[in-house]
Amino acid sequence: MASRKLFFKDARPEQRMSAATLLLVHGAGGSHLTWRRQFDKLSDKFRIIAIDLPGHGRSEGGGEVTVPAYCRHVLDLMESLDLRNVVLGGHSMGGAIALEIALMGSSRVGALLLVGTGARLRVLPAIFSIIREDFVVAIEGVGNFMFGSGASGDLINEEKQLLAKNSGDIMLKDFTACDSFDAKDRVGSISLPTLIVCGKEDRLTPSKYSEFLHEKIAGSEAVFFDECGHMPMLEQSDKFNNCVSSFLLKL
Numbered sequence: 001m002a003s004r005k006l007f008f009k010d011a012r013p014e015q016r017m018s019a020a021t022l023l024l025v026h027g028a029g030g031s032h033l034t035w036r037r038q039f040d041k042l043s044d045k046f047r048i049i050a051i052d053l054p055g056h057g058r059s060e061g062g063g064e065v066t067v068p069a070y071c072r073h074v075l076d077l078m079e080s081l082d083l084r085n086v087v088l089g090g091h092s093m094g095g096a097i098a099l100e101i102a103l104m105g106s107s108r109v110g111a112l113l114l115v116g117t118g119a120r121l122r123v124l125p126a127i128f129s130i131i132r133e134d135f136v137v138a139i140e141g142v143g144n145f146m147f148g149s150g151a152s153g154d155l156i157n158e159e160k161q162l163l164a165k166n167s168g169d170i171m172l173k174d175f176t177a178c179d180s181f182d183a184k185d186r187v188g189s190i191s192l193p194t195l196i197v198c199g200k201e202d203r204l205t206p207s208k209y210s211e212f213l214h215e216k217i218a219g220s221e222a223v224f225f226d227e228c229g230h231m232p233m234l235e236q237s238d239k240f241n242n243c244v245s246s247f248l249l250k251l
Helices: 032-042 067-080 093-104 125-133 135-145 153-163 168-180 207-216 237-250
Strands: 008-011 021-025 047-051 086-091 109-115 194-199 221-225
Touching: 008 032, 021 032, 021 067, 021 093, 032 047, 032 237, 047 067, 067 093, 067 168, 086 093, 093 109, 093 168, 109 237, 125 135, 125 168, 135 153, 135 168, 194 207, 194 237, 207 221, 221 237
Parallel strands: 021 047, 021 086, 086 109, 109 194, 194 221
Antiparallel strands: 008 047
């Protein structure tokens, strides 16, 4: 795509004609692997696409420092694949990207899936400091903070290993993009069908963030998972996949 190569994973059912398309955008320090537990379960009914943003996963580039800058890459992908009436899903920073694209009025987006995100994503100054001072310690701390009480040790360690594949520079850029994002005064104008999913034990984007989105986006649906933190698509993947499937089938 354009002057740099961006990776995306694309899976679809054998019966392609009527399948909804779900385009998934990961959060800070993530990749398409954020959605690894969705592909097998959802691609039998729907087309599932997950992008690696610039500087993440298998994509080239050095990342971006604003949400609108990341939006351009997602919009470019939608245009290059000629995606129409897509369900745009995003986790955390990816949710901010999905919200911003919806607010831009893209005609290619037909619905939203917002996971562990918010209309404003302020980042504690201490997080920036620890990333600069000791990236290994930062990954350990963020990795532990991401999960709820129901997550297994294996899953937590798996995610820490994936986070550690990032550079400190990418993490700083991602958190800078999050910290500058504020759409609280604008999200009320969104009228797209929207599913909001959040863990009740999410300490990075607390459930009040999702409650605010649910209150402001008319007609939205919101689901809150018990004993679940910031990663419901991994922590409680079966429940998450069932919720998403039910939402997509109603569109």
